[in-house]
Amino acid sequence: MYPAKFTYHAPWSVEEAITLMNENEDSKLIAGGHSLLPTMKMRLATPAHLIDMKNLRSLLSYIHDKGDHIAIGSLTTYHQIESSSLVKQAAAILAQTVSEVGDMQVRNMGTLGGSIAHADPAGDPPAAILASNATMVIQSSGGERTVAASDFFQGFFETAVGAGEILKEIRVPKFSGGSSYQKFKHPASGYAVAGVAVCLTKNGGNIGGVSVSVTGVSDGAYRANGVEAALTGQAFSEALAASAAAHAIDGIDALEDPFADAAYRGQLAKTLAKRAIIAAWNNA
Amino acid sequence: MGEKFFGKPIKRKEDPRFITGAGNYVDDITLQRQSYVAMVRSPHAHATIKSINVDKAKAHPGVIDVILGQEMLDAGIGSIPVGWLLDGLKTPPHYAITVDKARHQGEIVAAVIAEDSYTAEDAADLVEVVYDVHSAVANPAKALEGGAPQVHSDAPGNVTFNWQIGDKAATDAAFASAAKTVKLDLRNNRLIPNAIEPRASLADYNRGTQEYTLYTTSQNPHVHRLIIAAFVMGIPENKLRVISPDVGGGFGSKIFQYPEEIIVLYASKKHKRPVKWNAKRSESFLTDSHGRDHVTTAELAVDANANITGLRVKTAANMGAYLTLFAPAVPTYLYGTLLAGTYRTPNIHCEVTGVFTHTTPVDAYRGAGRPEATYLLERIVSYMAQELKMDPAEFRKKNFIGPDQFPYQTPVALAYDSGNYVPALEKALAMANYTKLRADQAEGRKNGRYIGIGFSTYLEACGLAPSAVVGSLGAQAGQWESSLVRVAPTGKVEVFTGSHSHGQGHETAFAQIVADRLGVTMEDVEIVHGDTAKMPYGWGTYGSRSGPVGTSAIVKAVEKVVNKGQKIAAHLLEAREEDLEFLEGKYQVKGSPDKAVSFGDIALQAHLAHNYPADLEPGLEASAFYDPANFVYPFGTHIAVVEVFPDTGKVEILRYIAVDDCGPQINPLIVQGQVHGGIAQGAAQALFENALYDDNAQLLSSSFMEYALPRADSLPSFEIDHTITPSPHNPLGVKGIGEAGCIASTAAVANAVNDALEPFGIRHLDMPLSPPRIWKAIQDAVPAQAAD
């Protein structure tokens, strides 16, 4: 496993990193390296310049309580997130979802920013980002902009982060309802063959607001609007959960790979959606 | 002799070194002026090489050379030979670097030598190969069809051999008169070995002495030396030293001689520099010899009293693109001969066609032939029991060879010397609480829970022997083992063994035996292996042979040392030899323990020879060569309890019970480790491990992203026990345990899953029993029950 030659940079500021990106067209940022390095070792990615963000950790690795939301620096690791009592309390869906990523070694290195900037269709964190209605803060030489989760994921390894831009922060609204992430792991990679995140609030015996997102099934994570519509305002029952979950892949061409064909993936999405709705209800 | 260490669960001496990163593996060795090689490999499974342009690669800074197949052929480097010959076997040449065509994805087309490994890799990308790509075939049944792409022009129809065993006429007659017969089509899925240490080789040619030293990941350094020196390189055997230092697992895949080993040797001589190759994991997937891959039709016949009367088997065995060292033996003598299992089946006939395909060569992989036979037999026995509406344990018990029937001659060549199958089964049933388990299963089914219980009352034959018999079956090798026991003046002991440890824990287990027999501590005993310059000739470690064969050679050599010591002691004590006994490290006059001399004093006198018997040679060492009288036949009962979740098709192993009989256990901790690892490996074949090729013979499961290995969280805590039936013919009575877990567990898990699926009307599903396959079968079987 020998990556091709590259020039290594380790800037000390976000601005310097952006300048390096703009000066070197064939460059890549590296955060935890747990998606990028495997592809470089296979020579599937051969960036001429590698811009290491390790020196930006003091700037971009944090979890801050901002009143109505939690601000998470893009270089914050999964492990920091899953062990944060603030996140566990006020953004439980994110804490649970990142705890389902890989193993402890991976969670000690991988970053939330890296995961969602990478937008692997089988990645777990995008499901939580969508279901929690998070907002992403992106910086370029022109300044900062914010992008809502619903606009952020744009298909197969595509996001709103453009050339010369850095994902700086993820803002997760505080949420006190019930939530659950249900994942079916690929037996080899451990990535999601399908994963469903549900956040909902109770209104007596009825479901109040609800968000449902699906990962692993399509070319990117998506909100399952059909499921949400079937649940919103309805009296909860397991039968309702099942009938609503049946909409999990409405309008979606499910992915196929040697492990799972489209029919099976679709079945998983529906089964996991049902389980996630029931679990979210039970802990709401 | 006391038994201070034998039978004790002593922690392995070697483990601190391995788990603190202090091991010495091939890639840890760096020599002066070492260079590196990167291989240019065919991306196609079947392609004619039209041209190769090496100009750019050669011009790349830091590149030393680019070597092609024709150059090595012109230099007289031969084909890598097959070490087991069958009648009519087709053995097309297998060159280290192909000369004309690529016959599997990953076959070497050129080798780039450079100053460092990165440069070598960069330059390998610059070698321009023009291929004429042909259609390819990966499935052995398809390769036998008319019009299938041909792998070798001198193996028409892709057939490398046709082999059979047993009495066909008698078996056909048994089927004709049977009360009931069943038939199963089975696919034994292909597996990729995945030793934790990738293969690595470092060659160092000394132009002064004209000696080659090859550091390589081998399970059998002497076999490497013999094959490579005499048959491939054409150099005197005494000019090649093979060193296999710490080796991180093999599972069989490191028995064979690989192209990369030949290439580093050739390049080292050519450039008078050490040359190293270390496999990338992606190369391991593509080029370590794979395992299993059978397409089989099996039939079983019973009489009106549910006695098994016949077994008929037809197998197409995928051999891959070339035959490697032991490949022809695996689906024949290691497979067909095992089909009696633990049962009194009077008539067996087995036909095997060895098939070339455009895939990685297939050879011995943990169990080698015996897991394939056991899966088939144990699966069809359970299937028949279900068909007869008999309890699978009862059906087995009824058909077991009785304890009074040994020695037992099977209809497929093997003669079992010992065995006692009911106690192991009874013990396992008791551990499982079988009656309650079946009741829980029935109760669960009422509530939509699908529990399955699967049996494997396996037998395995290991420690291939004796050499004369193995030779008559086609082996171009002996199957005895050697040892040299050398005592230093201080009484410290070095034991040189022809066995090779690459995970088995020989440094501990062998030392336990020697320490007991010499009355010294385990720290006083050093086990030395893995260097042809140090050890006597040895055949290495595979086929669970080091326990029964390797230790027997050690015991014999230790006896010689003890006997010689007795002569010296008699002289020193002025007593008659026959009046002495050797007890806990002391020679003493029988009945008067105060007249004694310690083993240490004897060792010293043997070297000083100052006060010494006149007619005795000085020194204290002895070697022994042990050729066993027979195989050994471990057996046991494994029970798997699984739950299948119909909405996802996922299988969870709830419990796993194993009762194994490997005779007396030298070190129960090591035995348990072997059983645990074996069960994990075998269960993984049943549930998810699968080497998958597409229609162009491209390996789809070519990394750990697609190829699933078992993990701790996919397995329950195993419940393990044993019975002890010693082998009657070796000094310790021990039988092998290295492969048993893997041989037994695949069938137990597959039977359990199929049992769980019974309520859906599903009678048989092939492996791997993956969630999508199970879910789909449930959909097809009972559309009305489709999980919502």
Ligand SMILES: Cc1cc2nc3c(=O)[nH]c(=O)nc-3n(C[C@H](O)[C@H](O)[C@H](O)COP(=O)(O)OP(=O)(O)OC[C@H]3O[C@@H](n4cnc5c(N)ncnc54)[C@H](O)[C@@H]3O)c2cc1C
């Ligand atoms: C063994 C293993 C198992 C894994 N299992 C799972 C799993 O089960 N589920 C799962 O979801 N993932 C899994 N992963 C992937 C893991 O989550 C990665 O860590 C994650 O996808 C990427 O995060 P990273 O910090 O490592 O990013 P890197 O690999 O460093 O970068 C990934 C990409 O994002 C870009 N990037 C990184 N940070 C930024 C930023 N701040 N702004 C803009 N672009 C940026 C990089 O340029 C690169 O293109 C696994 C990885 C491994 C090695």
